[in-house]
Amino acid sequence: MxxxxxxxxxxxxxxxxxxxxxxxxxxxxxxxxxxxxxSLMSAEDLAASPLRWLPSSLQPDNYSEAWGYLTTRTVLNTVFFAVAIVVGQLALTLTAGFALAHLPVPGSRTMLAVLLVPNLVPAELTLIPVFVVTYKLGLLGSYAGMILPIMCQTAFGTLLFRQFFSELPPGLIDAAKIDGAGWTRILVSIAVPLAKPAIATYASITFLGAWNQYIWPQLVANDEAHRVLNVALAPLAVSKYSLSSPAVGMAASVISIIPVAIVFVLAQRWFVKGIVGSGID
Structure with missing residues (x-):
């Protein structure tokens, strides 16, 4: 070799x-x-000229102050918000993608064409209509109002998994049918295990996108009970609205990045495999 x-x-x-x-x-x-x-500097070090790359003395209290500002509730809100969106989108896109790839769905070609449209429309153009619908449904100021509109943005994921499932070896599907397996069993036992690289890739991208959401959570549920990290971090970025040292804002930013870094490290192997190939040996 x-x-x-x-x-x-x-x-x-x-x-x-x-x-x-x-x-x-x-x-x-x-x-x-x-x-x-x-994040470990003092306010004087950050304001020094020329720029200092290393702190003159470590200030670990910046992290305790940042955590006190962010609060445990905000971190848990963000984790719940991001995980709920990932789980919900995977449930919708996996089943829809598999159905469009293998089930005799009437008008499936038309559906594929329709699914292309949301990928070509900037999210800002749909912000007001989606907000109006959320308001009419009485979901403002709730987790459902934060999560459901983002969770239902499944056009890209559906097309991704439809393409992946379309490339599955036909013999696998036929063999499962001969053994008496239904479509649900084929999806759960055959298609999903083979789609692990694609699932890891899509899940990591979706998690990152959900974790970085700012405008929608700020618009729909801007209260202490539902606040997410990016909404909490925003005032720290503007010194005239912040009562803390800029170093505390840096520490808060580091804290907000840690979960995303962990997810990426855990999914890296599958992420790379999903980009390089289909993942089918």
Whole structure:
């Protein structure tokens, strides 16, 4: 195997390519690394000129103050908000994508064409109509009003899983039918396990998008009981509205990034596999 790779050139390390990758990674990491460093600085260090890259003395109290400002309730609200959207979208997109790929659904081609439209329309254009519908349903100031409109944005996911399930080997589906399996059993026992790379990719992207939501939670449920992290962080970004040191805002930003980093690390293997190929061996 090693000999084959060497002959084909796939096993060789290109120094220029590796150096370029490392340099790009370092440059892209600078803002993140500075944020971590600034989160441990004093207000004087942050205001110093020229710019200080490292704190003159560590200020770990910034994190305790940031946590006290964000509150445990805000963090739990954000986790619940993001996880509910991911679970809900996966339930809708997996079943819809599988149905459009394999079930004899009347008008399926028309449905596919209709699903393309939301992907071409900026979310800002639908903000007011969606808000009006949410208001008419009496969902303002509630978790349902925050979650359901985002959870139902399933056009991209449905098209993604429809394409993935369309490429499943037909023999697997036929063999399951011969064994007496129904469509639900085929979906749960065959299609979903094979779709793990696509599911991990879509789930991580959806989680990141839900975690970074600001406008919709701010618009629908801007109260202490339903506040999410981005809504809580916004005042810290504007010094004239903030009573805390800018370093506390940096610490709060680091706290808000930790769950997203954990999700990405856990899903990285499947994420890469989902991008490189279909995941079917």
């Amino acid at each position: 090693t000999t084959t790779l060497a002959r084909s050139g796939l096993g060789r390390v290109n120094p220029i390519r590796q150096t370029t990758i490392v340099l790009v990674a370092v440059v892209m990491s600078i803002p993140f690394l500075y944020m971590i460093s600034a």
